[in-house]
Amino acid sequence: MRTIFFILQKEFLQIFRNKSMLPIIFVVPVVQLLVLAFATNYEIRNLSIDIVDHDGGNWSQQLKGKLLSSGYFTLNRQTTDKAAFDDLEANTADLILTIPRHFEQDLVRGNEAKVQLLVNAINGSKAGLAAGYAQSILGDFNRRIRMEWLALDEDDAPSHFDTSFRYWFNPGLNYKFFMVPGILVVLVTLIGGFLSGMNIVKEKEMGTIEQLNVTPIRKFHFIVGKLLPFWIIALFELAFGLTVGKLVFNLPFAGSLGWIFLFAAVYLLVMLGLGLLISTFTETQQQAMFITWFFLIICILMSGLFTPIESMPGWAQKITQFNPVAYFVKVIRMVMLKGSGWADIRQYLVIMIAFAAVLNAVAVWNYRKTA
Amino acid sequence: MEPIVVQNIFKQFGNVSALHDISFTVAPGELFGLIGPDGAGKSTLFRILATLLLADKGKAMVNGLDVVKDYRAIRRQVGYMPGKFSLYQDLTVEENLHFFATIFNTTIKENYDLIRDIYEQIAPFKTRPAGKLSGGMKQKLALCCALVHKPSVLFLDEPTTGVDPVSRKEFWDMLQRLKEKNIPILVSTPYMDEATLCDRVALMQNGAIMQIDTPSTIVSQFRTKIWAIKSNDMYRLIRDLRAHPEVQSCFAFGEFLHVTMTADPEEVRSSLTTGGHTGLVIQPANAGIEDVFMSLMQAQTQAV
Structure with a gap:
């Protein structure tokens, strides 16, 4: 035990002497939270729209007014078919609404009129949202026309039902409440996965392991001594990030912080095990970094942080069952937004313990074989 | 123990x-x-x-x-x-x-x-x-x-x-x-x-x-006579000596070449003088560890 203590002492001395380490610990989380939380914005506002109005009547004016006053669309310009299409190609317009000639006439006479909506689908999710917003506005407009036409007030209207809905767990649909916990997971993952593996490989790269091996230090001491500092730092980072999240974004803490830290503590064992495993088959910090990056980028992209796991294809969903990042993203959101407790996270914690056990066992086994 | x-x-x-x-x-x-x-x-x-x-x-x-x-x-x-x-x-x-x-x-x-x-x-x-x-x-x-x-x-x-x-x-x-x-x-x-x-x-x-x-035994057991040779054109001297049929080994050693040979040094001197070397010095030298090493190394290489 004393030996581990001396190694820890040395490690912290080196970590805090490293000029890039303090910025990594204090600046990176703040920057990640402040920049990423605002940048990974899924609300689409200010979609630029070109309107081609061949009718120019009262109804088309009303339709335009309704679209533009919704807050989702800003008028790029009102123009001709050709020019509008050019705008779409030049990426200056996200969508084109074409109101045909005789729009009003058709509406009055034939009880039916058509408008055309062209959406720039280079960015699929943006296009989907743009079309969705536009359709709901057009639908609303449609209903109002019919009521006005029939000169009915709401109460006398033909029977229809109104859907009223409320977003549970995040009533204001504040995407930051959703993103910030996820970004914290990424942060903890980077420290646990990257820095730990690199820290072990550094001893090999600098040749210091050659000297260390001819001392009474046992492999167990060495591994624990090298990994434990990052376990501590990552948990500290989580606390620091949560504090920043609370102060800046007023994050809700529906559930107990204790569950988050308990889960993070076990989750970090998984990440440290990954770092250790990678360190056993790499010789330089650069190699370790590239391999870790390869695994982590997959884990993070497939974690449900940016895109919901439910919308992934079936095979990808199966893969995410082996992705520790996905579990932590899920659990931290459950606890913070929904107030989940022991009963809800228990099964995930068990899975995480199993991951930690398997990964560390493989890593230690491989370490013995190579070292 | x-x-x-x-x-x-x-x-x-x-x-x-x-x-x-x-x-x-x-x-x-x-x-x-x-x-x-x-x-x-x-x-x-x-x-x-x-x-x-x-x-x-x-x-x-x-x-x-x-x-x-x-x-x-x-x-x-x-x-x-x-x-x-x-x-x-x-x-x-x-x-x-x-x-x-x-x-x-x-x-x-x-x-x-x-x-x-x-x-x-x-x-x-x-x-x-x-x-x-x-x-x-x-x-x-x-x-x-x-x-x-x-x-x-x-x-x-x-x-x-x-x-x-x-x-x-x-x-x-x-x-x-x-x-x-x-x-x-x-x-x-x-x-x-x-x-x-x-x-x-x-x-x-x-x-x-x-x-x-x-170290002293190693040097004293080294029976071969070592000659230190130098001239005004050391590079050509090395080449000429190594080409000489009676020279066994020739290595640079400080400002001299250390040479072992079967021929009489005077014979070598005359052949080098006719070869156009000037400022020629040939004198006996005490063998050092390095000479022993070189000779052992040469023997090992030849054995392989």
């Missing part, structure tokens, strides 16, 4: 035979040198003795402990200085020393006698990161770290490589003083002139030991 016993060690790396049938023993309090060029297998031998590498065949004992079975006990007792600087460059002199003392469960104070002479030389820089020390200082620090737990055997792998001549001399003076404290030392070096500072040396080349003896 002999502190270091090496018996018929073999080690192969792929097709390269790094060590071939190595055997020797080091007596208590002896300063034993492994002399040989880069690639002779010196570091491989050190790594086997320091329990970092397993030999393919053969047996090695340190303080009567087997390097394979009792590696854990050996690691407590030996001081090892790897060929490559292996201390923490981002820790200061003091912190490095403190760290290595503590992991051996001791303190700097406890064994200060042993390191005092050396540590005093680097003490003015004790708050400087080890990475910022000069080559000679680094080696002194590494020696301190290898000594701080009062080892009963010292392994020093090329401690003076990349060190300036003054620091090299200081380093060897320190080794002599350590010897007085009765610590057996196994040291390797590619510098032939350092061989004479050892009690006994093993001349190594291509993974094999060519000769083991005291």
Whole structure:
């Protein structure tokens, strides 16, 4: 035990002497939270729209007014078919609404009129949202026309039902409440996965392991001594990030912080095990970094942080069952937004313990074989 | 009990035979040198003795402990200085020393006698990161770290490589003083002139030991007459001498060429003069370890 203590002492001395380490610990989380939380914005506002109005009547004016006053669309310009299409190609317009000639006439006479909506689908999710917003506005407009036409007030209207809905767990649909916990997971993952593996490989790269091996230090001491500092730092980072999240974004803490830290503590064992495993088959910090990056980028992209796991294809969903990042993203959101407790996270914690056990066992086994 | 016993060690790396049938023993309090060029297998031998590498065949004992079975006990007792600087460059002199003392469960104070002479030389820089020390200082620090737990055997792998001549001399003076404290030392070096500072040396080349003896015996047993030759055009002289049928070997040695030959020197002189050499000097020379080494090396190469 004393030996581990001396190694820890040395490690912290080196970590805090490293000029890039303090910025990594204090600046990176703040920057990640402040920049990423605002940048990974899924609300689409200010979609630029070109309107081609061949009718120019009262109804088309009303339709335009309704679209533009919704807050989702800003008028790029009102123009001709050709020019509008050019705008779409030049990426200056996200969508084109074409109101045909005789729009009003058709509406009055034939009880039916058509408008055309062209959406720039280079960015699929943006296009989907743009079309969705536009359709709901057009639908609303449609209903109002019919009521006005029939000169009915709401109460006398033909029977229809109104859907009223409320977003549970995040009533204001504040995407930051959703993103910030996820970004914290990424942060903890980077420290646990990257820095730990690199820290072990550094001893090999600098040749210091050659000297260390001819001392009474046992492999167990060495591994624990090298990994434990990052376990501590990552948990500290989580606390620091949560504090920043609370102060800046007023994050809700529906559930107990204790569950988050308990889960993070076990989750970090998984990440440290990954770092250790990678360190056993790499010789330089650069190699370790590239391999870790390869695994982590997959884990993070497939974690449900940016895109919901439910919308992934079936095979990808199966893969995410082996992705520790996905579990932590899920659990931290459950606890913070929904107030989940022991009963809800228990099964995930068990899975995480199993991951930690398997990964560390493989890593230690491989370490013995190579070292 | 002999502190270091090496018996018929073999080690192969792929097709390269790094060590071939190595055997020797080091007596208590002896300063034993492994002399040989880069690639002779010196570091491989050190790594086997320091329990970092397993030999393919053969047996090695340190303080009567087997390097394979009792590696854990050996690691407590030996001081090892790897060929490559292996201390923490981002820790200061003091912190490095403190760290290595503590992991051996001791303190700097406890064994200060042993390191005092050396540590005093680097003490003015004790708050400087080890990475910022000069080559000679680094080696002194590494020696301190290898000594701080009062080892009963010292392994020093090329401690003076990349060190300036003054620091090299200081380093060897320190080794002599350590010897007085009765610590057996196994040291390797590619510098032939350092061989004479050892009690006994093993001349190594291509993974094999060519000769083991005291430096003076090795030199005195060398029967071949050595001639030192120089002229105004050394480059042409080397070529002409090597082309000469009666010259056995010819190597540059300072400002002279050291030459062994079967012919009479006067005969060689006349043939060189007719060859157009001016300022010719031919005189007998005392053989050094280097001459022995060169001749043994040539014999080994011819045998292969």
